Amino acid sequence: MIFSKFLKKKWQHKDSVVRVEAINSSLSVDDPAQRDIIIALVKNDDNENVRRAGLIKLASFQSWLTQSQENTMAKVKQYASDKVAAILMDQDAIKVSQQEKLSYIAEHKQYGLYENWLKTTEDADLIIALFEKIANKTQVNEQSNKLALKPQLLLNLFTQKQNVQVQQYIIEKVADLDTLEKLKKKSQQAEITQQLIEKITQMQFAIEQPIALRKKVNLVLAKLQALKDQYAYQDYLNKRELLTNEWQVLASEFSCFDAAEITTFKDKKIAILAQLDKLFIAKAEQHVQAEIIRQLNEKKQQARMHFDKTLAVIDQTLTTSIFENDKIEEQQYQTLFDKLTSEIIVSVLAKNEQNEFIAKICQQQKKLQQLPEIAKSVSEATHLISKISQLALPTTAEEMDERLPVYQTWLSDWKHAEKNASGALPDSIKIAANEIQQHWRQALKPLQQAQKQAFSITQKKLHDVRRLISAGKYNAAFGVFKKAKQLFNALAEQQQHRIQKDYDSLSEKIAELADWERYIATPRKQQLLADIKAIVETPLDNPNEQAEKVKQYRKIWNSLGHADDDAEKSLNNEFNQLCETAFTPCRLFFAEQEKLRAQHLITRESFVEQAKLLHQQVIGDKNTNDESSTVDYKTLEVALNQLIKQWQSAGQVDRDVYQNINNQFNLTLQPIKSAIKAFHQENKVLKQQLITEAEKLLATVDVVTAVTQVKALQTQWRNTGYAGPKVENKLWQNFRKINDDIFAKRAEQNVLEKSATSARTSELEGALKTLEEKFAQVTQLNDLQMFEQALQVLNKDVAQQKPKMLNLEKQISAKEKTIAQRIVDCKLADEKRQWGYLFLTLEESISNEESFTEHKEYLQLTASWQKKLKELANNTTHFNREDATLELEILSGNPSPSNLQQQRMTVQVSLMQAQMSSGTAIDLPAKFSQWLMLGKLTQQDLGLLERIKPIFQ
Known part of the structure; x- marks a missing residue:
């Protein structure tokens, strides 16, 4: 045991400080074994500082990334996450490549990091990747069909990042006109602005x-x-x-x-x-038949033209050969005639037309057989032209009488030669003959007309002589016959022969009357004296008639000739005396008339002065540029017409004076008439221009614009003056017809548009009916919202129609209101169900001391409530919610238990003070969220939940 303590490595020491020192000084990351030791310490060491020291020693982005995800110590894990964020955001000595950054963004969901990173980075690729990641998070959370990139997020990013590549990316992603317009307002770069304008234009066009x-x-x-x-x-x-x-x-x-x-x-x-x-099936058949007939007629016309042209060439060739004495190959012509005849027979021409062309060929064949006679006729025709050319045209009646027979003989000979030539005369000879005949006709016409006129006058004079004799006016008959005799002697012999019998008869009658003149004149003059005595003794009531009667008797007296020699003088004296006596009352009347004419002269002179004033108005207008002094031609024309009418009814004046004053009046009016005529002409030109413009409008395709503009032309027409009596009505009729045609086109287009509108209305009504049938049974919120969106799209389409479909718009609007109310009701019902699920989950979890997530109602809650319940499950704080419950009851207006009234008053006062100081609006759901997150729920909170539940259900 003692040795084991000495054998342990520093990194295995119990003291964390020693282990940290070992990591920093003893272990190397270059040695794989030691590197594994460091990694093991980072993962398993029970001391936070050791793990941190190991990570720092490794100094690898991958190590930091791995531990930020897998390390079992929360603080170390958070420390590693912060380090990863610093490395990615280029805030650390460790650097990673662009591709590693993009891979990290694609594989991880560190949205908090991404939001901060997006604020600082200026790299376009990173900005786009970060933004798409954040936007996709929004889509996943909302679990809806909305766009992955929200317009508001795009707008914010566009404003924050003045980077061309980023802004181009945003432009590509935006598919909403309103958002694009907002982006255009925010754009600070010309290139981006132009791209926005182009996309807006494209989208508007697409819409x-x-x-x-x-x-x-x-x-x-x-x-x-x-x-x-x-x-x-x-x-x-x-x-x-x-x-x-x-x-x-x-x-x-x-x-x-x-x-x-x-x-x-x-x-x-x-x-x-x-x-x-x-x-149109019947008319189509008729059209086919008509087309067949048309094509047949075209072929016939082509055949006619071909045969006519061929015959004309043959005729011209023969004529030239005959005139120039060339040798003619008759067999060659005969072969050509046979070929042409065959073509005519097999052509599409009718039988009668074929016969006509064959007859023409026969004429040419006949001409071919008569070549000597035709040649002789051509020679004669040439000689006749030469002969008549030497004869001068007549210029007097005598020359005409002398040369006309020669010309007539020549004309007869020419026609005979032309007939014998069988059409073989050259055009030059025929043209010369026609010119000669035309010249002779032109020369003879005035001479013959003069002869005819003289003959007619002579006939008339002889007729007048006969009439005067019949009327007993023998003296006048003698004078007229004398003139008729002179005219008769001047006539040509042929003309004299035509009226010789009538002339001889009148000559004998005049000779006979010369013997009876005195015998007839005496009793008739005596009768005329008796007639004039009657009007002397009993004058006529009308002095003018009396004067005319006296003049008539004087004229008859002079026409009676001489009476017997012993009675002639006394009869003349008596007649003169009676005429003077009969005319005396007329003379008094005429004196009075003279005074009236003097008055009429004064009146007419005043009219001349008025005319001069009108004249002065016109002259003054020409000499000034003042627009205020412009002549009112309409008023001027009315005044002129009125003045002319007054002149015409002003009464008689002396003849020698009338001519002078009438000329003066007319000369004064002439400039006025000219000015009015010029005014009329100007108006005529203006109205013709209006007609031309109206014709252009008639030809235009845009009928609505044409109607609007033609109405403006009508106003211009009304404002344009009179164009004169000869053309005004005609111009108006033309203008009116064009107007009528334009309005007729509008009526026709209205009918077509009405038909199109009716069809479109039926189509849109069908679309509405289809939507109603499709969504008739829907009850879910998503389906109702889809129905509402479909109605909005349809309503937008209907609103864009012209003319407006008001009835259909009302139907759609009414349906939209109904669906909107159903959506509101559905949302309220969903919200109510959410509250029910929430309270049920809370109550069962508290009662059964179970986790919130174990209840099926938990799955029905929204993501936000699920998140809050998860946070609440981790909250171990105990808190008394009594006052918070009273606040909810006070804010909602619900009553509190009677034993808590005093406490309620205290809470209410505090709540009022807080409301007055903050000024924020009351939000009961938010208030409940605060109530819920105060601490862990216990059995004591069940009663509080029962008091709160009625507030939200």
Whole structure:
């Protein structure tokens, strides 16, 4: 025994100080055996300092890590854990690699360490690894379907770590627009800000694209559906093709929809197209027939063009050969005619058209057989052109009478030669002949018109002579016949021959009347004296009629010729005297009229002055740039029209004066009219521009914008002045028609959008019905929350629809309120059950003196209550909970036992003082947690639990 004491090593000494010294001085970590001794001391020594000394001696991260997990001494274990934390956080002399740090983070769950480490490290990889580890801990604890990385955690990390790699990682992890917007506000680096903007844009597009695309798809489907009302089949085909192309473009973006929605859209399209095919089956057959006919007509037209062109080339070749005396190979032409005839017979042309072309070939064959005669005719035609070219065109009637027969003979000969030539005349000869004929027609036309006019005048004069004779106006008839005779003698011989008989008859009549003039004139003049005496003795009531009557009698008197020589003078004197007497009352009347005309002249002069004032307004506007003095053309035009009307009704003035003052009035008004006309023209241009803009709006695709802008154009139209009587109504009708067409397009689009909206409404209503059926029987909180989230998504989709689906929104909102209330009720029920499980676990554990974890109700508790009960199980402190129980009863308003009323008053006063000083809100569950953690529960606490239980149940 004595020797054994001396043989023991220092590290085996009973004194811990000696063992520590041995570790520090005697044992080496380089010797494997001694290293094992140190490791054994670290694991098994009963002294904390020895174990610490061993760990320090080992100076290995792996040793510290192992002992932080396995050492049986809590303090040593904690000491090792602190050392590991210091090493990992680069706060110790021992260093570890980046990979070792990342491996440690991946394999261990030291969340407290990670949170502190995250605050200090600036390494991007470590920050990301630490953050993900902490976030995953949150996910595990919550046992929910929430994102592993909470938005608030990401936002805090983004703010704290201004590191590009870390911030890029956060941007990748965030899938919420609100959080991204917050990150953008916190960003301090341009590169990160740009990435945030790009991701926000992409996410917004990803959200908005399905909505916009869904609307476009529904609109295309509605337009396809509307094709059933299309009347014209070709229009139907064109529109269907356009809509099909539009569908293909939209289908390339269907990846933003889920498979079910894509299938729904495709099924709708297939159903609509099948319906359209069924509706248009008859028209499709008719269209096929029409297409066959169209293609046949095209082939016929091509055949006509081919045959016409071939025959024209043959005809031109023959004509050229004949004119230039070239040798013609008749057999070659005959072969060509036979080939062409065969082509015509087998062509798609109708029989009558084939016969027409074959007849043309026969004409060419006939021409080929008559080449000598045709050549002779061509020579004659050339000679005729040369001959007529030497004859000058007539410029007078005499020249026309002389040269016209020559031209007519030439024209007859030309037509005969042209006929005999069988169309073989060269174009140059035919053009020359046409020009000659045109020149002669142009030269003859005015001369023949002049002859015709002279002949017509002569005829009219002869007719006037006959009329005057019939009316007994022989004296006038003599004078007119004299003029007619001069005209007759000036006529051409051919024209004289046409009216010779009529002229000779009137000549004989005039000669006969010359003998009877005096015999007829005397009694008629005597009768005229009797007529004028009647109006002298009984004047007419109307002086103007009296004056006209006197003038009429004077005119008749002058036309009667001479009376007998002995009575002529006395009859003339008496007639003159009677005319003077009959005109006397008229002269007085006309004097009064003269005074009225003078008054009318003064009135008209005042109108001229008014016109000058209007003129001055226009001149003043041109000479000033003051906008306040701008002429009101509408008022000016009204004043002008009123002034013209007054002028027209101003009464008569003397003729010699009227012309002068009327010219003055019109000259004064001319600048005003010009200004108004210019104003009208300017308004016309403006309104035409408005019409052009309206036409552009009619062609635009955006009908809503077009309607808004065309309403603005209507306002501009109303504000634009009058464009003149000739064009105003026409311009308005054009503008109005375009407006009507735009509003008609809007009405059509409204119908389509209404149809699309109706389809979308049915779709969303079906979605709501599906949700209601799916969650009809749910009672669990998770299911109710899923139902609530689905309703929120659906409500958001409905809220984005235009026009608003108010009825459906109300239905969804009502359902959301119902589900929200059920969730609240469910949470309250769960909370109540939790309290029941808690009190039952506490009571049974106290009564049976068992561990909390041994009861089945313990497993039903939340993780937080389980943790508290575990902490309570380790609490050995004994504490009197009487006052704490009274506090709970006071705060909840529950009564206390009657024997404790005095104590309750004391506790209540203390509690009120504490509340007044702290100002914190009352939290009964937190207060109960404090009550529970005061110390170990005993049998005496069962009664207190019975008093507390009603507070929470």
